[in-house]
Amino acid sequence: MANINFTGIKCPVCGVPFQEDDDIVVCPQCGAPYHRDCYTKEGQCIFTDLHQSGKEWTPPAPPKPPEASAEIKDQECPVCGSLNAHSALFCNCCGAPLAKQPGQRPEGFPPPYSAYGAPQRGAYGPGPAPRSPYSHPFIFDPMGGVSPGETLDAGVSYGDASKLVKSNTVYYMPVFRYIKETGKNKFNFCAFLFSGAWLLYRKQYRSGIIVTGLMFLIYLAYLATSVFVATPVLLELMEQAGMDIAQGFAPTNEQMLVITQLISEEPGIYLKICMPMLCLLVLLAVMIFVGMRGNKMYLHHCVRMVRAVKSANLADYPNMTLDAKGGVNNSIAVCMFVCYFLLINVVPLLL
Numbered sequence: 329m330a331n332i333n334f335t336g337i338k339c340p341v342c343g344v345p346f347q348e349d350d351d352i353v354v355c356p357q358c359g360a361p362y363h364r365d366c367y368t369k370e371g372q373c374i375f376t377d378l379h380q381s382g383k384e385w386t387p388p389a390p391p392k393p394p395e396a397s398a399e400i401k402d403q404e405c406p407v408c409g410s411l412n413a414h415s416a417l418f419c420n421c422c423g424a425p426l427a428k429q430p431g432q433r434p435e436g437f438p439p440p441y442s443a444y445g446a447p448q449r450g451a452y453g454p455g456p457a458p459r460s461p462y463s464h465p466f467i468f469d470p471m472g473g474v475s476p477g478e479t480l481d482a483g484v485s486y487g488d489a490s491k492l493v494k495s496n497t498v499y500y501m502p503v504f505r506y507i508k509e510t511g512k513n514k515f516n517f518c519a520f521l522f523s524g525a526w527l528l529y530r531k532q533y534r535s536g537i538i539v540t541g542l543m544f545l546i547y548l549a550y551l552a553t554s555v556f557v558a559t560p561v562l563l564e565l566m567e568q569a570g571m572d573i574a575q576g577f578a579p580t581n582e583q584m585l586v587i588t589q590l591i592s593e594e595p596g597i598y599l600k601i602c603m604p605m606l607c608l609l610v611l612l613a614v615m616i617f618v619g620m621r622g623n624k625m626y627l628h629h630c631v632r633m634v635r636a637v638k639s640a641n642l643a644d645y646p647n648m649t650l651d652a653k654g655g656v657n658n659s660i661a662v663c664m665f666v667c668y669f670l671l672i673n674v675v676p677l678l679l
Contacts, residue, residue: 334361337387340374341366343638344483360385409647472502480504481631491628492573492654502622504630513624520619525664527618528658532629540664543614547671550607561600565590 334346339362346352351364354550355373362370375385401411401424405419412420419426476487489504490497503514519526524540527533569586571579591598633653640648647653 332359332361332387334387337361338483339363339366341370342483343635355385358383358385394524453678470497472498472500474501474505478505480484480508480627483638484631484634488638488650489630491650492630500623500626504627507624507627513620515619516622518620520615521620522650522664523615523618525661525668526622527625528660528664529631529658530626531655531657532625535625535629539614539618543611546607546611546614550604550611552608553603557600558602558604561597565597658663 334352335348336345338345340360341362344363346361346363353362353367354360354363354366355375358373358375358378359374360375360378362373368371373379378385400414402414403409403412403416405412405421405424406425407596410419410421412426416426418424452609471486474486476485476490478486480486480489486501486504488500493500507513514520516526522529524536524538527536527539530536544563558636565587566579568590569579569583580595589599635651637650637653
């Protein structure tokens, strides 16, 4: 097999393009290139069909550049001033009908103006900024201004990540670019408010199970310390201060002084009273952590999943596609809402 420069060609195992200084291993039978680590991981060449047929591996053909249109753009739009192809009947930019003769404006159309209402110099000089029925001042960009072809990570583009995110890409794509360019993070309020449920909703199942389980245990500790530790201590203090518990918690100044004196004599009592609050503070700390790290965790999850999908053999794993692995899990969101309702309203009644 002739010497081939493998730079830019994707490794058939991990899907990451080869670089000039990569350690590349070539199959002695068909000539397919691999990263040395990828070849060691597989243990053999994956192109067994080429070996059986006696054929050699050939590099994929480079993508053909789009054919440039040879048609001259000499028609100026009378509305927005854009140049259009000679045979065009409507403007490619604003959709207005094009005049048949240069300098002629269709009846009922105002002078040229920009998409944002600012006067624009065209064939008729500066004009006012009226609104045309063909104008579209509000354009929705699902990528949030990020080009799908930009590289997010090695072998992963923003377009690949958007296919995995699917829902609310207008928020996550600019955030991913901000994290990549600055190395900093952005606070995610949904991740802060819902924490484990948000992780599961975004199909980050491992992290979601860990955070959800941790928060569940902390909440159970809060209920247990409230019922079995703090409440009995408070009732005992109220009895020692001579309060009538049946009439509710309405201590006099003298009773409050007695309670304060009892707590000062034994500081451990104050700690027992504050144990439920400490549990809630730990729970809040977990929520803040997920809110601060949520976007970066989701970015790393998307990069890992895109690489796994690209390196998977669809014949062996038909469900390993971006459509199957991406998006959100709505059933998890409903299930977590029901569990939260039961946890808040039913579990306290059992203790």
